Amino acid sequence: MAGPVLPYGRQTIEDDDIAAVVEALRADFLTTGPTVEAFETAFAETVGARHAVACANGTAALHLAMLALDVQPGEVVIAPSITFLATANCARYVGAEVVFADVDPLSGLMTPQTLAEALARVSGRKLRAVLPVHLRGDAADLPGLAALANDAGAVLVEDAPHALGTTMTYGNVAERVGDARHSAMATFSFHPVKTIATGEGGMVTTNDAALADRLRTMRSHGMIRPEGADPWWYEMPEPGFNYRLPDILCALGLSQLAKLPRFAARRRALAKAYDAALAPLAPMVRIAARPAWSDPVLHLMCVLIDFQAAGLSRRQVVERLREYGVGTQVHYIPVHRQPYYRERYGELELPGAEGWYAHCLSLPLYPGMADGDVQKVADALKAVLGV
Structure with missing residues (x-):
């Protein structure tokens, strides 16, 4: 009976992917170069968002989303219990508290009903964000979840690493996961078992230019370059992180995204x-x-x-x-x-x-x-x- 074991998931890397990485290795920039922006632009166009910000991995994407929203210690983030650890951990990274939402036992998805029950457990604390997970690749009920979050004074951040390429129809409107029509941001991962692979890598999409700017600042140590300053000058109003995605991996991402x-x-x-x-x-x-x-x-x-x-x-x-x-x-x-x-x-x-x-x-x-x-x-x- 025994033979090669089929894994539950695996990357598909082909000769043109290898050639793209080799070309990037021979280029002037191995990191912080033009291939990063090219990957971001192509990804935003693919999912239908105005902005896409590449980062080191899917966990970094979630952390950056919390930083971009300026979630504060003691505030509350709601996450479903059926998800990977990072969905909840990103709230703890910024000192926020997690309220776990239940899920539909047949789909594994957070629903408006389970979110409503979780909202009742926020207990007067300030709720900042709700993080629905598009488990397996199936899209959660974004309009229903967004309505409840909005009424509670919070925003949605979609945890979408499973769902690149997924489409959905709410009412008569066709949408794509990552277009951020119902959310402040959507986060993605390019781990090898995901739909496209960069080895490690992540992306945050948003339609808010100010959020995109803050994501870019916080992924690179919190550094800014004031207009008109000397070309070598930079300032750090607050500490950020080194969550950059190198050009080498973005070259692989571009090749994979075309597939x-x-x-x-x-x-x-x-x-x-x-x-x-x-x-x-x-x-x-x-x-x-x-x-x-x-x-x-x-x-x-x-x-x-x-x-x-x-x-x-x-x-x-x-x-x-x-x-x-x-x-x-x-x-x-x-x-x-x-x-x-x-x-x-x-x-x-x-x-x-x-x-x-x-x-x-x-x-x-x-x-x-x-x-x-x-x-x-x-x-x-x-x-x-x-x-």
């Missing part, structure tokens, strides 16, 4: 194949629920498995799938369970997050998969679960 339509089409085709291949395994295996408004480019193929009905633990399923050459991952352990947050905020009852975590498993999904790989995964699941 986004092909990558998106392949991910959609694989997702459709999974729909058919996994249908016979229902109800023991169900694909994560998809909102009606969302047409995702999935980063993750998440399924919900009734481990109890199968008489197996998740660990047993993971280990046996690996024997069949199928790698998996879990997205995510609820962040409110982490020791740091449990110590800070105590035990929380978030049944949707617990329900999602109890059943979720991420199956292989990446453009380099062969046509037969989806059926290989489905057959392995069938054998392991005894469906």
Whole structure:
């Protein structure tokens, strides 16, 4: 049974990507050069935003967003519990407190209902931002979430690393994740398992020129160059960070971004194949629920498995799938369970997050998969679960 193991995600790097990096290595600027701006411009055009600011990684993008909003110690940021650690941690980096929102147990997404419940736990403190996560690649209900946030005096910052290329239709209006129509900013990651890869890298998109300027200042030590000053002169009104993305990686990003339509089409085709291949395994295996408004480019193929009905633990399923050459991952352990947050905020009852975590498993999904790989995964699941 054993052979090469299909990972849950993997970059697709081709000869022209390598050539783009080699060309950048031979150029005058390895960092802080013209390729950075070229990548930012192309990315903004791709997602339909006015501005895009490149940075070191997706976590830096979230941190920069908090800095750009000038979130202060003691203020509150709401984040869903089903997400990667960075969504909550970015608030703590600036001294803000986190209120964890529950999620829909079938989709893993924050909803207006779970946000409303989280808002009730803000308890009179100043709420600055709400951070919906476009989990797996499916878009959250941005109009519904934005309306609640606005009524509470806060703004949305979309945590969108999973959703590059995703489109959605709210009402009759077609939109793109990253266009920031409903949010102050949207953040992205270019980690190797994401839709496009730069090794490490991130981006923040916004339609607010002042926010874009502040993002650029804070990603480079907080330095500014006053108009009319000597050419070597710089000033630092407040400390920033070294969150720059080098030209070398931006060259790779530009090459990858040009392939986004092909990558998106392949991910959609694989997702459709999974729909058919996994249908016979229902109800023991169900694909994560998809909102009606969302047409995702999935980063993750998440399924919900009734481990109890199968008489197996998740660990047993993971280990046996690996024997069949199928790698998996879990997205995510609820962040409110982490020791740091449990110590800070105590035990929380978030049944949707617990329900999602109890059943979720991420199956292989990446453009380099062969046509037969989806059926290989489905057959392995069938054998392991005894469906």
